[in-house]
Amino acid sequence: MADGFDFSPGAQVPVSGGAGETAATQALASAAYRDCKLSKISEADSDSGKSDIKKPKLSLFEPNLGEAFSRAVQVRMLGGGRKPLIQSFGTEPQTVVEHCLSATRLRKQRDAQLSVIMVLFGLLFLPGVLLWLGGFQLKKMLAKDGGGISLLGGALLAVLGVVGLYFMVKLPLTGFWPLYVRAMVVAPVIGWWWAKQICEKAAVTMRGAWQGLLEGGGVAAKIPEAVPQDPNQTAAESLRQNLAKVSAEQSSNVVFYAGPKGILGMGTRWGSWQLAEELRPAQEGVEIHPFRSWDVVRVIHDRLRLLERSPLHTGGFPAPSVRHWIVAPVGEKAGAVSRPDGTDTDAYQIRGHEIERICNEQQFGAGNRHYLGVQFVLWDGQLVLTLMITVTVLHETLRIEVTGHALGPVNGLFTSKPEPKTKDVAKTVRFWETKKITLPLIDSDEVVRLAARAPLTWFPPVLDFLGGKLTLPEPFGLRHVWADKPWRHRFMADDALRAATPVLRVVHAAALSVLKENGVDIERFDNRSLALSGMVQSAEPKKADEYNA
Structure with a gap:
C-alpha cells in the first residue's frame, strides 16, 4: 500500500487483557466505561493541553464521561484523515482504543433496545412523549448547580402537574380522543419503567468492566x-x-520536542549534565585517529544494555529499553505534528542508515537531531523515566550531554473505582440520627436521557450537535495529556533521581574508552567526568527547558 503497511496476513481478533497491559493502560481504558459527568475530564488535564468541552444545545442529550471519551478517542485515533499521534510510553494505546470500541458496542446494544421502546411507546404516543421530555428538560434548566431543583422551579413543576391532572380528570370517559389523550400520558411511563430495567442491566455491565480493569482482572x-x-x-x-x-x-522512533513542554510523550526535561572538552592528542606529534560521533554513540549503546547487571545481588535496574531516537523540534503551542516520510522511512520508522547520517552530520543549525535514549517503565507503567544522550563534535570540542525526562502517573480520576450511589437520610424514630441508603444506579433523569439519546446514536454528528462533545488536546497522545508530575510521589521521585547517576557514569566510561582508543588525551575529560559524577549525586528536579532570558 502507499502508506508502507503490509496487511497481507488474514484478519486477526485483537486481544486485550493480556500480560502486556499495565496499570496505566487499564486506568485509561476504564474511562470508556465511566458514568460520571463529562466536566470531570477537565480536572485531569495536564500542562500539555486542555480538553475542550462543547456545551450542549439541549442538556437532555448531554453525554457522560464514558460516552464522550469513547467517541472522542475513536474519532481522533481511527477517524479518516486523522493527524499523527504522540507515542504513549508506558501504555498500550491500541488496547485503550479497543476498550472504547467495546464500550461503544455495549451502548449500541442497549440503545437498540431503547430505540424499540421509543418506537412502541414514543412514536405511537408522540405528543405525550414530547410533553414528558419537555418537563424533564425544564427540570434540568431550573436545576441549581448542585443538581437539585430550586424553590421556584419546584413550585412551577408542581403547578404544571396539578393543571395536567385536572384536565385528565375533566376529560370525558367515552370516545377515541379522550382515551388517546389519557394513553399518551400513561404509555410513556410504562415505557420508562421498561427502559429503566434495560438501563440498569447495562450499567451493571459497564461498572463491572470499569472495576475489573482497575483491579487487573484482565477484562477483554x-x-x-x-x-x-x-x-x-x-x-x-x-x-x-x-x-x-x-x-x-x-x-x-521519531519524537517531538515542544520547548518547555519537553519531549511529547516523555515529559519535561528535569536535569541536564554536559561534558564538553577540547580534543587533544595523547602524544605530541601524533594525530588523533579519525572517528565520528556514531562511533562513540555505538559504544555507549552497547554499555547501556548492560545496566541491569550488578556486582551485588540486590535487585537493581530492570532491563531498560535502549533505543536510537530522532528528535524533531516543534513549537510550544503547536497544534499538530508531522512524521517524516520518503525512502528513508518504513512504517513510521527512520531507517538505520539515516539515523547514522543524522547523528554524524546534523549537529548544528536546522534539521532533526539524534539522541540515544535509555528508558525505564516503572510502577506498572505509571512512571516513565527517559535519559537521553547526544554526542556532538564542533571544531575541536566534543560534547556529551545527558538529559533526564520524567513522565508521572495518570491522573487520579482514571484510577478511581466505581462506588455505589448512596444518600444520607434521617431515621424514622431517631430522627436526629442519619443512615446511609443505597440508591439505584440509574435514576429517572438518567433513564430519560438515555432513552432520548438512543435513536440519535445511529447519527453521531447530529447527537454531537445537540448534546455537545469532547475535543481532545493537541498534539494528542493518550498518555502525556493526562499525566501528573512524578515529584509529588516520594518513591517515584527517588527512582527518577537515582537513575541519573549510574547512567551518567556508564555514558562517560564508554565515551572515555573510545577517546582513549583513538589517541585522545582524556585527562581533562576524566576530570570533568569526576566533577559531574559528584554533581549528579545531589541531583534535584529543575525546569531545565525554561531558560531565564
Missing part, C-alpha cells in the same frame, strides 16, 4: 466488528488497518 475488549468475515466488508477491514496503524505509530 470485544470488538467483532474489527474482524472482516469476507472481502466485501470494507468497514471492518478499514477498522482493522487503522488499529494496526495505532500500534505502528506507537513503535515509531
Whole structure:
C-alpha cells in the first residue's frame, strides 16, 4: 500500500487483557466505561493541553464521561484523515482504543433496545412523549448547580402537574380522543419503567468492566466488528488497518520536542549534565585517529544494555529499553505534528542508515537531531523515566550531554473505582440520627436521557450537535495529556533521581574508552567526568527547558 503497511496476513481478533497491559493502560481504558459527568475530564488535564468541552444545545442529550471519551478517542485515533499521534510510553494505546470500541458496542446494544421502546411507546404516543421530555428538560434548566431543583422551579413543576391532572380528570370517559389523550400520558411511563430495567442491566455491565480493569482482572475488549468475515466488508477491514496503524505509530522512533513542554510523550526535561572538552592528542606529534560521533554513540549503546547487571545481588535496574531516537523540534503551542516520510522511512520508522547520517552530520543549525535514549517503565507503567544522550563534535570540542525526562502517573480520576450511589437520610424514630441508603444506579433523569439519546446514536454528528462533545488536546497522545508530575510521589521521585547517576557514569566510561582508543588525551575529560559524577549525586528536579532570558 502507499502508506508502507503490509496487511497481507488474514484478519486477526485483537486481544486485550493480556500480560502486556499495565496499570496505566487499564486506568485509561476504564474511562470508556465511566458514568460520571463529562466536566470531570477537565480536572485531569495536564500542562500539555486542555480538553475542550462543547456545551450542549439541549442538556437532555448531554453525554457522560464514558460516552464522550469513547467517541472522542475513536474519532481522533481511527477517524479518516486523522493527524499523527504522540507515542504513549508506558501504555498500550491500541488496547485503550479497543476498550472504547467495546464500550461503544455495549451502548449500541442497549440503545437498540431503547430505540424499540421509543418506537412502541414514543412514536405511537408522540405528543405525550414530547410533553414528558419537555418537563424533564425544564427540570434540568431550573436545576441549581448542585443538581437539585430550586424553590421556584419546584413550585412551577408542581403547578404544571396539578393543571395536567385536572384536565385528565375533566376529560370525558367515552370516545377515541379522550382515551388517546389519557394513553399518551400513561404509555410513556410504562415505557420508562421498561427502559429503566434495560438501563440498569447495562450499567451493571459497564461498572463491572470499569472495576475489573482497575483491579487487573484482565477484562477483554470485544470488538467483532474489527474482524472482516469476507472481502466485501470494507468497514471492518478499514477498522482493522487503522488499529494496526495505532500500534505502528506507537513503535515509531521519531519524537517531538515542544520547548518547555519537553519531549511529547516523555515529559519535561528535569536535569541536564554536559561534558564538553577540547580534543587533544595523547602524544605530541601524533594525530588523533579519525572517528565520528556514531562511533562513540555505538559504544555507549552497547554499555547501556548492560545496566541491569550488578556486582551485588540486590535487585537493581530492570532491563531498560535502549533505543536510537530522532528528535524533531516543534513549537510550544503547536497544534499538530508531522512524521517524516520518503525512502528513508518504513512504517513510521527512520531507517538505520539515516539515523547514522543524522547523528554524524546534523549537529548544528536546522534539521532533526539524534539522541540515544535509555528508558525505564516503572510502577506498572505509571512512571516513565527517559535519559537521553547526544554526542556532538564542533571544531575541536566534543560534547556529551545527558538529559533526564520524567513522565508521572495518570491522573487520579482514571484510577478511581466505581462506588455505589448512596444518600444520607434521617431515621424514622431517631430522627436526629442519619443512615446511609443505597440508591439505584440509574435514576429517572438518567433513564430519560438515555432513552432520548438512543435513536440519535445511529447519527453521531447530529447527537454531537445537540448534546455537545469532547475535543481532545493537541498534539494528542493518550498518555502525556493526562499525566501528573512524578515529584509529588516520594518513591517515584527517588527512582527518577537515582537513575541519573549510574547512567551518567556508564555514558562517560564508554565515551572515555573510545577517546582513549583513538589517541585522545582524556585527562581533562576524566576530570570533568569526576566533577559531574559528584554533581549528579545531589541531583534535584529543575525546569531545565525554561531558560531565564
